[in-house]
Amino acid sequence: MGDPKYILALDLGTTGNRAFLFDRNGQVVGKAYKELRQYYPQPGWLEHDPLEIWQATCWVAKTAIEKANINSSEIAALGLTVQRETCLLWNQNTGEPLHRAIVWQDRRTASECEDLRTQGYGPEIYHRSGLVIDAYFSASKLAWLLKNIPDIDYKSTLAGTIDSWILWKLTNGKVHGTDHSNASRTMLMNLENCQWDETLLDLFQIPTDILPTIKPSFGEFGVTDPKILGTAIPITAILGDQQAALFGHCCCRPGLMKCTYGTGSFLVAYTGKDIVRSQNQLLSTVAWSQINQNSNLDVSYALEGSMFTSGACIQWLRDGIKLIENAVETESMATRVKNNGGLYFVPALSGLGAPHWDMSARGSFFGITAGITSEHMVRAVLEAIAYQVKEVVQIIDTASINPIKVLTVDGGACQNNFLMQFQADLLQIPVERPMMCDITVQGIAFAAGIVVGFWEKIETLREGRVIERVFKPSKDCNHAQANFKTWLRAVERSKHWLIETHTP
Ligand SMILES: Nc1ncnc2c1ncn2[C@@H]1O[C@H](COP(=O)(O)OP(=O)(O)O)[C@@H](O)[C@H]1O
Numbered sequence: 001m002g003d004p005k006y007i008l009a010l011d012l013g014t015t016g017n018r019a020f021l022f023d024r025n026g027q028v029v030g031k032a033y034k035e036l037r038q039y040y041p042q043p044g045w046l047e048h049d050p051l052e053i054w055q056a057t058c059w060v061a062k063t064a065i066e067k068a069n070i071n072s073s074e075i076a077a078l079g080l081t082v083q084r085e086t087c088l089l090w091n092q093n094t095g096e097p098l099h100r101a102i103v104w105q106d107r108r109t110a111s112e113c114e115d116l117r118t119q120g121y122g123p124e125i126y127h128r129s130g131l132v133i134d135a136y137f138s139a140s141k142l143a144w145l146l147k148n149i150p151d152i153d154y155k156s157t158l159a160g161t162i163d164s165w166i167l168w169k170l171t172n173g174k175v176h177g178t179d180h181s182n183a184s185r186t187m188l189m190n191l192e193n194c195q196w197d198e199t200l201l202d203l204f205q206i207p208t209d210i211l212p213t214i215k216p217s218f219g220e221f222g223v224t225d226p227k228i229l230g231t232a233i234p235i236t237a238i239l240g241d242q243q244a245a246l247f248g249h250c251c252c253r254p255g256l257m258k259c260t261y262g263t264g265s266f267l268v269a270y271t272g273k274d275i276v277r278s279q280n281q282l283l284s285t286v287a288w289s290q291i292n293q294n295s296n297l298d299v300s301y302a303l304e305g306s307m308f309t310s311g312a313c314i315q316w317l318r319d320g321i322k323l324i325e326n327a328v329e330t331e332s333m334a335t336r337v338k339n340n341g342g343l344y345f346v347p348a349l350s351g352l353g354a355p356h357w358d359m360s361a362r363g364s365f366f367g368i369t370a371g372i373t374s375e376h377m378v379r380a381v382l383e384a385i386a387y388q389v390k391e392v393v394q395i396i397d398t399a400s401i402n403p404i405k406v407l408t409v410d411g412g413a414c415q416n417n418f419l420m421q422f423q424a425d426l427l428q429i430p431v432e433r434p435m436m437c438d439i440t441v442q443g444i445a446f447a448a449g450i451v452v453g454f455w456e457k458i459e460t461l462r463e464g465r466v467i468e469r470v471f472k473p474s475k476d477c478n479h480a481q482a483n484f485k486t487w488l489r490a491v492e493r494s495k496h497w498l499i500e501t502h503t504p
């Protein structure tokens with residue numbers, strides 16, 4: 001067996017799955033990516049094929065290893081990070097999913113969640129789970145699966161989020177587990193004692209037996225079956241992808257935060273050992289957990305503003321209405337027009353998350369005149385991504401101890417220079433873009449590597465960070481502030497759309 005020289009990191013996101021191999025210097029020596037098929041069986045529904053995720057996971061891992069031209073026995077550990085909340089049921093005897101996975105953006109359980117809200121369960125659910133009642137979280141999705149799949153044999157059924165499913169597959173059915181950060185997004189975990197919460201399980205009618213064991217994020221999860229990658233690799237870290245990005249940005253002191261622009265935008269602030277409760281409908285959630293030197297569970301928490309649709313609007317421009325051919329061209333299109341032409345877009349393609357939590361809002365353009373071109377539409381969509389983040393920054397600012405002086409970013413859409421400059425103009429603070437935009441995968445690699453002593457401490461990651469570009473607020477950016485106020489009006493008009501129209 002060779003000397004372990006590498007860490008394998010898997011990032012299974014909403015748009016696609018990626019694998020990166022890192023050497024001891026934190027350099028990427030091999031990587032692979034595969035886009036994931038999105039299934040839209042009905043308006044507002046979104047599903048993923050769990051077997052496709054599993055096959056893609058194997059493919060990206062093997063391809064990254066091949067590209068790096070290394071032997072899998074040289075891999076010291078594997079870290080796994082995933083899109084959160086997306087969940088499924090599978091048969092533990094056959095290894096077959098019982099249904100496609102219901103994705104976090106899926107709104108099919110909106111009316112059940114609305115019922116819980118009107119029955120007054122909001123405060124109790126928030127107190128127990130740290131989450132605001134919404135179809136976003138796994139609980140109502142699992143309840144839907146259990147209700148709608150015929151003849152479920154409970155004895156052979158397992159449930160889980162994507163990390164549980166892939167961990168189970170990687171270990172060839174030996175480990176049915178999850179970590180505290182992913183479990184905290186199910187709406188079934190008690191945020192204070194970090195265990196499955198009996199009251200929440202009863203409320204959503206989820207049997208405890210089908211759920212995975214919750215384990216510390218940093219620690220031993222088992223080893224990969226040697227048949228998969230040619231050797232048994234220890235799995236030593238699992239995190240939700242936003243928490244992995246938080247770790248990757250080294251946000252390990254209370255008040256430090258990051259914003260990821262992927263399928264959605266997620267502004268997450270580390271709050272330390274305390275659960276900080278927001279007055280503005282932000283989520284309290286687990287950042288990560290580990291067993292400390294005294295053998296006690298050591299949990300760190302975070303405050304989060306989840307915005308459901310950002311890069312997803314760009315995908316809609318590409319795949320839905322075919323206004324663009326690729327995401328990159330949105331930047332040049334947006335700068336081809338002097339301004340937004342009075343056009344405003346509300347990115348409520350999956351309802352609105354923080355701070356509105358309106359499951360019945362729908363995407364809308366306001367201000368269309370005969371002079372509006374496709375460039376204006378693209379620009380309005382990009383501006384909307386930035387307005388959403390501004391709205392959440394304003395709220396998190398008041399909830400956190402220190403005002404935000406700089407916004408650190410990552411994710412696919414942060415490559416867009418127009419978007420980042422507009423964001424800086426809107427926030428009136430610098431926006432800092434690291435050289436490595438795949439911070440999520442870097443974060444989980446470092447977490448897995450630190451557990452096995454491959455790297456000694458998080459400082460190694462911090463010291464290796466290179467800032468590629470800082471977007472400073474432009475001198476004359478008053479228009480951005482004025483436009484933000486108009487956009488807020490547009491948001492108000494798009495809210496409660498389904499309730500008022502009674503359409504799907
Ligand atoms: N240059 C760009 N401008 C705007 N959006 C982009 C650009 N490049 C990628 N995106 C968007 O970023 C998203 C992919 O980012 P990624 O961080 O991989 O997301 P996820 O982790 O959700 O799968 C896609 O929705 C894509 O439309």
Ligand SMILES: O=P(O)(O)OC[C@H](O)CO
Nearest residue numbers: 013014083084262263264
């Ligand atoms: O797949 P991403 O990176 O857009 O992240 C999805 C989030 O985890 C959903 O909560």
